[in-house]
Amino acid sequence: MTWEPEIEELRRRQAMAREMGGPDKVRRQHDGGKLTVRERIERLLDPGTFHEVGELAGRATYGEDGELTSFVPANFVMGRGRIDGRPVVVGGDDFTVRGGAADAAIRGKQTMSEQMAHELRIPLVRLVDGTGGGGSVRSLDADRRTYVPFNPGWEHVVENLATVPVVALALGSVAGLGAARVVSSHYSVMVRDTSQVFVAGPPVVARLGEEVDKEGLGGSHIHARNGVVDDVVDTEDEAFARARRVLSYLPSSVHDVPPRGSVADDPERRDDWLVGAIPRDRRKVYKARPIIESLVDQGSFTEIGRMWGRSAITGLARLDGWPVAVLASDPYFYGSGITVDAAEKITRFVDLADTFHLPVVHLVDQPGFVIGTEHETAGTIRAGARALAAIYQAQVPWCSVITRKVFGVGGAAHQNASRLSYRYAWPSGEWGSLPMEGGIEAAFKADLDAAEDRDALLAEITARMDQVRSPFKTAESFLVEEIIDPRDTRPLLVEFVHLAAPLRHPGRTARAMRP
Structure with missing residues (x-):
């Protein structure tokens, strides 16, 4: 006897996780001019270097016979990879699953991504596309209770500002804790016309009597001029390129010094x-x-x-x-x-x-x-x-x-x-x-x-x-x-x-x- 049946089950669950929110939700993501979180990670990292952690985390449904009948993966994908040959940690929201809001596994995975970068002393790239916090009021209806707010793992977010380079890319409508994750970084970028950053979105603001759309509330034209984010680009690929370039100037952590790059210019040049x-x-x-x-x-x-x-x-x-x-x-x-x-x-x-x-x-x-x-x-x-x-x-x-x-x-x-x-x-x-x-x-x-x-x-x-x-x-x-x-x-x-x-x-x- 071998463990081949369990390996087959592992492969089946991995395939289900990689479907993310399903074909319809993926199509909606693409129709909105956005990549999926897995496509983003693939384009950010050196080819073939992503090692995912927590791929099997999510919400499973079982039949009476104990067999898995459905699986909704956690809407946060994280792991290790390389940028220009250097190890990094990358973590990204999956907007195709509940719009990037929290589910049963997101808290642990986000916290681990921050902790992993800190303890391994390597840079962290956040791909933010959602709230990333406690989820919508719908989750409270499902849980039949509320809670005193807290920010899971925020001690690691604060600690990372002092220890490892953190780059945050706002790649969609980012609210609440997601917005805080964007600005709690050393370098941040928005994508023009497709990303917005705000404390609370238009429906919540409307309760205060202010009618405004997402772009008018938290578009890049606002936050590039008030210092909330550092830069604005036209495409997601440009955002990935900016992340790679900025990291190239920085050490992997404060426990190193910035490495010297290639020498391609005359040091004695006089213009x-x-x-x-x-x-x-x-x-x-x-x-x-x-x-x-x-x-x-x-x-x-x-x-x-x-x-x-x-x-x-x-x-x-x-x-x-x-x-x-x-x-x-x-x-x-x-x-x-x-x-x-x-x-x-x-x-x-x-x-x-x-x-x-x-x-x-x-x-x-x-x-x-x-x-x-x-x-x-x-x-x-x-x-x-x-x-x-x-x-x-x-x-x-x-x-x-x-x-x-x-x-x-x-x-x-x-x-x-x-x-x-x-x-x-x-x-x-x-x-x-x-x-x-x-x-x-x-x-x-x-x-x-x-x-x-x-x-x-x-x-x-x-x-x-x-x-x-x-x-x-x-x-x-x-x-x-x-x-x-x-x-x-x-x-x-x-x-x-x-x-x-x-x-x-x-x-x-x-x-x-x-x-």
Whole structure:
């Protein structure tokens, strides 16, 4: 006698699980422009590497003879696989089974996916397409009871923010606990027009007297601009590609350091156009992203959160193959001044860099915190002070390149002034407690008010101050360490990352990252 009958039963149950919610529900998923959870996992991972855990979990019905008559699989599929050869954990909602809401097995499987990533010290990818919480009111009717809410396994979700890279892809209508799973990550993506994220959906909101559809309530056009998610793509395949790319810059866990990638660009490359990248006219803006692209390895810059906090640019890149975190200013928005959104974006990004031991390259053009009634009302100074604290608390190697303005408390946030000032300035740099353009009128108000020819005196004082603000004057007093030819910036940054590489220390940071 062998166990062949049981093996046949195993194969039968596995086949039933792989049917998910059945042909009709799968068809509806496809008709809605969405892949099934198993198709998603197949496209995300390296081919043939998925090892499923808990495939047989679900709700079974048995006949009087004890034989299995029907089986509804758990609507959460999880297991291990590989991305670019590296082990990862992936867990995804199956919307074809009760719309991704909880059933008898989802809690244990979701919790195990989080715990597995943490204890094996490997990245986690969440494919979120449903609520993933306690299910609908229909489940309460079936159970004939209610319960005090709790979030099963949430301790692992919180712990993973401090230990392993977590990527969350919102791939459908995501509500409640599912929405919390999306934002409790290091990098999150929505698919335009097919995914929405909200605390509660339109039927629940309608009870408050607000009639709105899913897209109007929680579409990507809302959440890409308020920072709920980091990025928006047009297709699910693009979302998978973004997940793979972002993970390529990060270590498998905080217990490692980011590995060096391939070297495909000249470390000594000097782009001549950089010498004129910053306009001589201080009132003119310029495009910051081409400067970033010129300095890092060609094609390696991956921006994160482009549509929110837009006066700050954040992203991951490589320098001579080494992964780095890039922070820069965008003068097209508020003259690159720090708003509440920009401050929150900077805080979260610096925490990400510090958590995963990424050296920071900061291209600085910072006139300070944005001023005025609107921004005082918004609480800019508190959000800005939090960003300043994040920068001072970060332990990773840090290099600042001053390309233009550095003014006030906000400008002072370009690095931790108590550490070694690994810093360069371009000849276009200017700095101080206040920009000259506004500071002259404030400092010489009495003289200007008393002058017979106010404009002439203002021009005279401005000309005098133009001599004072020369960056060479600052360098003479060693208050800025090096003024460089902009074309030399890339070779110097390459030197920085080679010096920084042995200074990166594996292990947890003192401050765990929060959503």
